[in-house]
Amino acid sequence: MLYxxxxxxxxxxxxxxxxxxSRGRLAAAEQGKWTNSNKAPLGYKKDTYYKDLDLGIAERELHFLMELYEIYEREFELLKTELPRKFLSF
Known part of the structure; x- marks a missing residue:
């Protein structure tokens, strides 16, 4: 019974x-703070001066992410035009 x-x-x-x-995460999100983990997402950096998770843009990763997104857009447009033709022409 004790157990x-x-x-x-x-x-x-x-x-x-x-x-x-849960309430703490919600309050932090309402303040605009990153709450999912201690590591900032790709393209952002943590504000280490204030020891919190306010995010800023990481300039070193910005160029890489913009290039990656351009490749994604280009390939996605290709998929939208080429795949329907390939499947409709049988």
């Missing part, structure tokens, strides 16, 4: 922690 009571309390505490974390 089941401890399990019930542990489950309650787990749910409380989950709610608090």
């Amino acid at each position: 089941s009571f401890q399990a019930m309390l542990a489950n309650f505490e787990y749910k409380q922690i989950k709610k608090r974390l």
